[in-house]
Amino acid sequence: MELTRRATLGAAIVAALVATTAACNSAESPSGGEGSSANSQIAVDLPRADSDFWNSYAKYIPQFAQEQGINLMTPTNSQNDIAKLVANAQALSSQGAKAIVMAPQDTGAIATTLAQLGQKKIPVVSVDTRPDKGKVFMVVRADNRAYGQKACEFLGEKLGGKGKVVEFQGSLSSVNGRDRSEAFAECMKSKFPGITVFEEPTEWEGAKASAALQTRLAQHPDIKGIYMQAGGVFLAPTLQLLRSRNLLVPAADPKHVFIVSNDGIPQEFEAIRKGEIDATVSQPADLYAKYALFYAKAAVDGKTFQPGPTDHGSNIVDVGNGILEDQLPAPLVTAANVDDKTLWGNQIGG
Known part of the structure; x- marks a missing residue:
């Protein structure tokens, strides 16, 4: 739908x-x-x-x-x-x-x-x-490599350098998907070797991302992080799935899954304000x-x-x-700066 x-x-x-x-x-x-x-x-x-x-x-x-x-x-x-x-x-x-x-x-x-x-x-x-x-x-x-780098550093710090993360990779036939995926992987390997990353190719399709997340959560219910390379297609199905599993909880709750995205759309900003996701890189x-x-x-x-x-x-x-x-420029947006009026996501209707 x-x-x-x-x-x-x-x-x-x-x-x-x-x-x-x-x-x-x-x-x-x-x-x-x-x-x-x-x-x-x-x-x-x-x-x-x-x-x-x-x-x-x-x-x-x-x-x-x-x-x-x-x-x-x-x-x-x-x-x-x-x-x-x-x-x-x-x-x-x-x-x-x-x-x-x-x-x-x-x-x-x-x-x-x-x-x-x-x-x-x-x-x-x-x-x-x-x-x-x-x-x-x-x-x-x-700089799409910077997207992957920022996402890695954000999740790595939030997870304290250990745990499990799902990465929704964009299409690897696209330079964007490759840049973000390669930078994310290199950063995790060098800076946060204690984090296990499950790489999920999606072809930029929300349905594929949701199916992959459902499978991973069934196998690894202790997943604590998600990197969505395109909030425009991944946000809604991801939130729907997490909500159905009662995992959309505040960051202070031990069940919280930290999520960092890419795009900077109004819907992501609203999700940050609600505490449903934690950050996005504003394209x-x-x-x-x-x-x-x-x-x-x-x-x-x-x-x-x-x-x-x-x-x-x-x-x-x-x-x-x-x-x-x-x-x-493509800044990282968190709860600290999500209401910044200079961000395009706060200037256009959702």
């Missing part, structure tokens, strides 16, 4: 985007030379509609497009399907897109499409994920949308960038193969 609700919400957001972007496209564009972003269509493919995080990101796209004076095409949604992403990219290209913003969920299968777009001189900005192969104009992302959904569009516009305008600090509190790094990545 939860995924159905989210899919319905995602469909509603896409429909709203259609109406909003139609208004943007019909507005008079500022004057500009041929090939400038002032009169060039910029496209966005939304990666999925079953995640509260990505649905939040989708809400920001028309807002920042309008603020930056971008001629935004009606967004597409590839629904976590690489074949749909390829088809959408081809369609957007044929419809006149001069730059495309995308977030490939399978980072190993997009290389051919990137090569085709490169031949057509259509720059690509990759959001949240970095393609394993192929060229993009800019990657807009946070900047707002800044992902803002700077993905910023770089797409810059690419059309012929601008270039170099590694180093930016004027928006991030750092551009050279990740090899001629690819630059703007690594945006």
Whole structure:
């Protein structure tokens, strides 16, 4: 039921985007030379509609497009399907897109499409994920290894360096899933060798995570920690399962299971306030949308960038193969700072 609700919400957001972007496209564009972003269509493919995080990101796209004076095409949604992403990219290209913003969920299968777009001189900005192969104009992302590191240190300290932890790994076909998983494992091995980690591949699917947790709890009822690599898909089914087992108890209760997540969605913040989870790393959904569009516009305008600090509190790094990545800040959120008004999760409806 939860995924159905989210899919319905995602469909509603896409429909709203259609109406909003139609208004943007019909507005008079500022004057500009041929090939400038002032009169060039910029496209966005939304990666999925079953995640509260990505649905939040989708809400920001028309807002920042309008603020930056971008001629935004009606967004597409590839629904976590690489074949749909390829088809959408081809369609957007044929419809006149001069730059495309995308977030490939399978980072190993997009290389051919990137090569085709490169031949057509259509720059690509990759959001949240970095393609394993192929060229993009800019990657807009946070340091995903830091996500795993922060989660490890948080749980390791809460458990006093000993006990059992379940890790819901994202898809290992995604650079994000690999980065978070590798950093979490390396940190646990080096800093908290007394903690046993049960690694559970999920393909970013809440149902798989819930099934894995149910099995592990049956085998190991003394599990005391959970690392969810994506609260947008794992939060609701995890809380539902823990509630059914009477494990949603205050942190002072010996039965409490410490949970750290990734995303920073409003639902996670509310769970932190209730004491149902303990922390999350706030992925900047707002800044992902803002700077993905910023770089797409810059690419059309012929601008270039170099590694180093930016004027928006991030750092551009050279990740090899001629690819630059703007690594945006992603703070750890706990009960101590969950009400911070600067966090995007406190600025957007849940």
